[in-house]
Amino acid sequence: MPHTPQEKKRVLTRVRRIKGQAEALERALEAGVDCAAVLQQIAAIRGAVNGLMSEVMEAHIREEFGQAAGSQAQRAARVREMTGLVRSYLK
Amino acid sequence: MPHTPQEKKRVLTRVRRIKGQAEALERALEAGVDCAAVLQQIAAIRGAVNGLMSEVMEAHIREEFGQAAGSQAQRAARVREMTGLVRSYLK
Amino acid sequence: MPHTPQEKKRVLTRVRRIKGQAEALERALEAGVDCAAVLQQIAAIRGAVNGLMSEVMEAHIREEFGQAAGSQAQRAARVREMTGLVRSYLK
Amino acid sequence: MPHTPQEKKRVLTRVRRIKGQAEALERALEAGVDCAAVLQQIAAIRGAVNGLMSEVMEAHIREEFGQAAGSQAQRAARVREMTGLVRSYLK
Structure with a gap:
């Protein structure tokens, strides 16, 4: 998960970009750049993680939810799982 | 929306609590309480708004998604709407 | 706290706006507006609380920090308090 | 910036941990772990970035602010810079 090849590729691209941002931040810290620049890079990483x-x-x-559920029980289980994920991660 | 009477009541209760928290904060500011206490109250409001x-x-x-869609087109429209809401508000 | 009359007024104006936004949301919920509109109002409140x-x-x-500390001990105490507030509320 | 060797080391340790978390997430996505586990890893990265x-x-x-300012003008400049950083990144 995610399931389609395009989605998987898109998600992996985002993860690799975050890794690259962390590496750039590591180099910036070793080079001793100033605080404002460091915070700006961290804020960019935060935005990327939210995305x-x-x-x-x-x-x-x-x-x-893109395909019909096989039964009302399966539909209810999917809804329960999804509301649980929203409750855990929407903040 | 929300649709069931219980859900509507639960949501209204949360909104009224936030209103009450804002009123309590207003009184605290007028009374001149210290900064740490003010920030704590604001953080509590932030948590309540996220909830x-x-x-x-x-x-x-x-x-x-609790009921089967009437058609594949309706299902696709629901999915599009929901992913748009997640994209807008999950941050 | 906040201390100057202008700052106090500005903060109180923000708190009252949040209260007004919560009241408008309460009315919208009672009127049964749709979910997207409700979420938009909640997001606006969230933005106002962060502001x-x-x-x-x-x-x-x-x-x-606008005035010189009276002693190194007082300066250190202020710094400790401020870093504690940042740690608690920057998230 | 940050300036003391201990602070610099602590910050670099955090950045490297985030890089490691991104690498672990990349492997998890390539291995096809389920959505709930992926979201949990992303939430952990978000927490680490906030920290x-x-x-x-x-x-x-x-x-x-740990040392006395050399002049009132320098003190005012530091305060302006710090409030600007809080305004930009406290959200």
Whole structure:
């Protein structure tokens, strides 16, 4: 999960970009750049992590609800799982 | 929306609590309480607003996906709407 | 706290706006507006609460560090208090 | 910045941990772990990024306000810079 090849690729691209941002931040800290620049890089990473979380959540919604459930019980289980994820991660 | 009477009541209770917290904060500021106490009250309001957003989002998921869609087009429209909401508000 | 009359007025104006936003949201919920509109109003409240927290923190920084400390011990105490507030509320 | 060797080491340790978390997430996605586990890892990274931002901001406060300013103008400039950083990144 995520399930389609395009979604998986998109999510992996985001994760690798975050890794690259962390590496750039490591180099900046070793080079002793000033505090404002460091905070700006950290804020950019924070934005990227939020974008990644949204992307994964969206992919999961498409996966879970893009096809009809096989039964009312399965539908209810999917809804329970999804509301639990929203409760845990929407903040 | 939210749709069931219980959900509506629960959401309204949360909104009224936030209103009450804002009123208490107003009184505290007028009374000149110290900064740490003010920030603690603001942080409590922030937590309450996040809880409210999650509650409304969860109610919407139950409403949209708790019943089978009438058609594949309707299902796709629901999924598009829900992923758009997650993209806008998960941050 | 905040200490100057202008700062106090500015903070109180923000708190009253948040109260007004909560009241408007209460009316919207009672009127049964749709979910997207409700979430948009909640997101606006969230933004207002974050702005309020920042305003109070900024006022506190001006108050604590705008005048020279009377002693190194007092300076150290102010720094400890401020870093504690950042640790608690920057998230 | 941050300035003392201990602070610099602490901040770098946090950045390297985030890089490691991103690498672990990349492997998990390639291995196809389920959505709930992916979201949990992303939430952990988000927490780590917030902790890093707080750590850097705290170090900056100690640096800027731990020593007496040389003049009232310098003190005012430091206060302006710090309130600007809080306004930009406290959210």
